[in-house]
Amino acid sequence: MKHNMTFFAPILLAASFAANADAPAVTPNTKPGVTTTAAAADTSVSIKNFAFAPTATTVTVGTTVHWKNLDGEPHTVRSIDATFRSDALDQNDSYSVKFDQPGTYKYVCSIHPQMVGTIVVTAAH
Ligand SMILES: [Cu+2]
Numbered sequence: 001m002k003h004n005m006t007f008f009a010p011i012l013l014a015a016s017f018a019a020n021a022d023a024p025a026v027t028p029n030t031k032p033g034v035t036t037t038a039a040a041a042d043t044s045v046s047i048k049n050f051a052f053a054p055t056a057t058t059v060t061v062g063t064t065v066h067w068k069n070l071d072g073e074p075h076t077v078r079s080i081d082a083t084f085r086s087d088a089l090d091q092n093d094s095y096s097v098k099f100d101q102p103g104t105y106k107y108v109c110s111i112h113p114q115m116v117g118t119i120v121v122t123a124a125h
Pocket of ligand 1: 050074075076109110111112115
């Protein structure tokens with residue numbers, strides 16, 4: 001768990017920054033008794049130098065993770081349990097997955113199996 005926390009804090013900071021940047025100057029249109037929930041922030045994983053960066057990412061349920069291949073070589077994003085699987089991504093191609101179920105999702109590049117990564121999805125508060 002100590003390992004996960006190192007990635008959790010920056011994600012929280014990024015989420016709060018985005019919320020502030022998008023904060024409207026007007027009062028949100030909410031009805032009495034209705035609670036608005038902040039949308040889960042998206043997060044990005046780069047594929048660079050034959051590695052996923054960061055290799056481990058912790059997000060909350062509902063978050064969409066975007067992978068982008070920055071290498072000149074094609075890579076894929078394929079979960080170990082086949083929950084998700086991208087086509088081959090050429091340079092600057094992206095692939096996105098929305099995570100609606102808590103869990104630990106380990107994935108690899110099917111072309112270069114030494115390239116591994118993990119997405120940890122935690123339940124919403
Ligand atoms: Cu690869």
